[in-house]
Amino acid sequence: MFVKSRPLSRRRLLRGMLNGGAVAVGLPVLDCFLNGNGTAFASTKTPLPTRFGTWFWGLGMNKHAFIPKITGADFDLPEEIASLKDIKHHLNLFTRFSIPTDGNPNLCHYSGWVALRCGATPSGRSDLPGESLDLPIARAIGGGTPFRMLNFAATGNPRDSYSFHGANATNPPEISAVEVYRKLFGTGFADPNAGEFAPDPATMVRKSVLSGVLEESKDLSKHLGAGDRERLDRHFTAVRELEGRLALQLEKPPPAPACRIPPEIPEEIPSGLDVRFVEQRHQAMTDLLVMALACNQTKVFNMLYSNSASSLTREGLANVHHNITHEELIDDELGIQVESSRFLREAFQAFAYFVAALASQPEGDGNLLDRMLVYAHSDNESAKTHELQGTPMFTVGNAGGLLKTGLHIDGGGDVATRLGYTVQRLMGLSIGEWGAGSLRTSKVISEILA
């Protein structure tokens, strides 16, 4: 509808559509933005960003203490997110975007994150209607590293993962920093900066074992139903991916000057959901993730600080955060739930640590965030009422110079999937639209495009 008689430049399109305003205007990332092979943006020749991650926290926010009064640049930081002061310039904040459920129930602490991850609201608690957006992104950009994707749950709960292929296929998270260390930097890790490289014979054997398993895929049981055949296909896909990882480990890794093998994690952080232990796990996992990225171990990750109906608690409290959001009275003077807000402030402190850790890791002339995009969100706006409209979201990083940062975008009630769509387009996915029903969108959030 835009292109009539003469070629459309990106700048002209942006200027025309935005008209200098700060409102969210739908703008597709048209193919004219991309170079011929889709690996760089046409105007800048900038390679597409090669790293993507998500960051999740549960139970939304207290809007009176969270939503900045100012939109656009130089937005204020109300007390609940005051801890973001030093990293504000690395992120964008998105408020007042909506998640219509189209007649599906608002499944408390479920519908929101499902919609933001896969673009559709679920019909029931066992429903995950699609795959989470990290998966197509990982398929697009995750190759060439041993781990196509890494998942972390600072809660230590193996069930806390919002990365999924569908209802019966969730990608399990790492729940122990000690195990993460062993996985990333233990046996099989080849230092990219080591002078010598010799393939590990044990890795060759492992690879040949998996190749043997893959041979079986030619002999799938003929009598299996379609669903079970598909499940076995998925199994062999997983085997193939693991085999590919081993194949990479048999090659000399490309140099990664900033890679430093981190010190081994001496002991397990105590289990449990006391916020102290969760913060410790989150920090340890963040530190390992940063070095995993610097050492080219992965390009895609999911980090979960707290689960959707957060079970975090603290010593001396009779209840968990989730229950507190429902049972704590709103302070008349402050207009917020004080104890609940304290948990959220701690979550944003953890978020600030996470962003600062990525920003402080040098890479090339800059830092890790220069070629990264992190999509962060919660499961609802107000946990007390399970309000989905206005579920808070962030982006972090400038995605290889494609994104502006330091902005507060007021969605004005537009659908929240616009951000997920924007993120996927920026990661190079050639999708014309994303989402289902009212959540279907083909409009990027243009204000954040550089």
Add this chain to the structure above:
Amino acid sequence: MHCAGKWVAAWFGLLAGIVLLMVSGARPMAADLMPEPDNPGGEASLRLLSQSQYANTIGAIFGAQVIPNVRFAPVPRAGGLIAVGARAAVMTVGALEPLESAARAVAGAVVSEANRDLLIPCGPAAGQSRDDTCARAFLAPVGRLLFRRTLTAAELDGAVRLAGTAATDAGDFYSGLSAALSYLLVSPRFLYIEETAEPDPASPGRWRLDGPSKASRLSFFLWDAAPDRALLDSAESGLLHTPGGLRQELQRMLTSPRIEQGVRAFFDDMLVAEGFDLLAKDPVIYPAFTSKVVMQAREQLLRTIVEHLLNRHGDYRDLFVTRRTFMTRDLAAVYRVPVHAGPNEWVVHEFAEAGRRAGLLTLVGFLARYSHPGRTSPTNRGRGLRETLLCQHVPDPPPNVSFELFENATAERRTARQRLDEHNTNPICAGCHRLTDPLGLVFERFDGAGQFRLMENGAPIDPSGEVNRVPVRDAIDLGHRLREDPALTSCLVSRTYSYATGREIEPADRPLLRYLEARFEADGYRFPELLYTIAMSRAFDRLRAPAALVAMEETHVR
């Protein structure tokens, strides 16, 4: 570890006698009153092996010293059971990684110098790193136990070839054997329990599990592990499809000490035991409730169940009134009872006759499991009871509902009952809270850690409630009422059948369930008899026609 010698021997003898009675037909047969109704069966399934099935199978084949420390990715529940969810579980690379590591760990341990003489029936010919004959002698029987059927010639040849190639490359026979064993252990043939249908000669036009598939269904049902050699022999010879052959195997399996791990696995699944994984209490409010207590609370539940249902061959309903349980020193600190036990020692404990506790629901494993970190939750307790033990669904709360009144103890609302009354008078809340709270409030004399108390915030606690609109005085009285509630036993029957067959209950199963319930009643609600009845039923191995065949027939008709 769990098979403490003395009580294993005790119940072994008791159970052997009971099962002999069952198989000899001397017991009262409810089937005489009510024949087994026809059941269409379900579709053949492809179930992902569970973590405990994996460990039990490896332990049975190679010994406990070889069981690896592996954590399987969680599988979503379906129909209330992980065993049913396993038929839809999909593998991801993150879920596969630990299984590949575990395979290497098992294989490495089996061929280690410490174990090879015991576990490998031969050694390589002198001076040879590759010895296909010896590799075959090891891989054929082990592969049969892992794949739960005799390997095809191509499968065995492939494994032997892999062993030979890897041995040649490494210059070591055992390295090659380790690679081949790893291959078997990461094969989907091992990791998925694949059921195969065959025409049922006794019912033309109908389908049933083939022998090895039936052996697997039986073994995972009763032992939570793959079939052993004897069961596979029976399956592959066709004996398992005969009533006599099946009886014989059931007698052997039900009197084996391995039945305990099967019963534990079932109740772990039914009672949603993964809820213990992250259970923690506030150390300031409940200092006695340590992480060790969490593990022991789960173990106490299972020991109590095994003791009652297997060792003492008790009536299932009496689990809810029994005063007999097991105790450790750490648990005793929570129960505040004297106990003479060494560190980590379990001893039998009997609650006082006129005491405060009796039955499974007054154990810490239930009371603390369904509470908050620092206080009780009558709603969670009521919901936990209804959903896990009565198979009743309690809806989620509506999204926009305030619980503020429950939080703040005031002079007028010092106890949970007083605070929850506010909800029950609110029509939005009352619908669901009437399902949960009258049950859950009965446990209010046990705090969030399951410790007995008489007062809350200085006010006396009223432990009365109701079940099925009948008033109950307290938790012990509730146990007695539940004992008489048909929902208690019908829930167990339906869960057990669903667990055995790995599928959700369908409307077409109702007549069969009524039959099983009648048999269960006639058998005095003895759990081993229920296992036997299900395993002996025609429905146990009945299958619908394979989907591919149905599709082919439909095409043909068109």
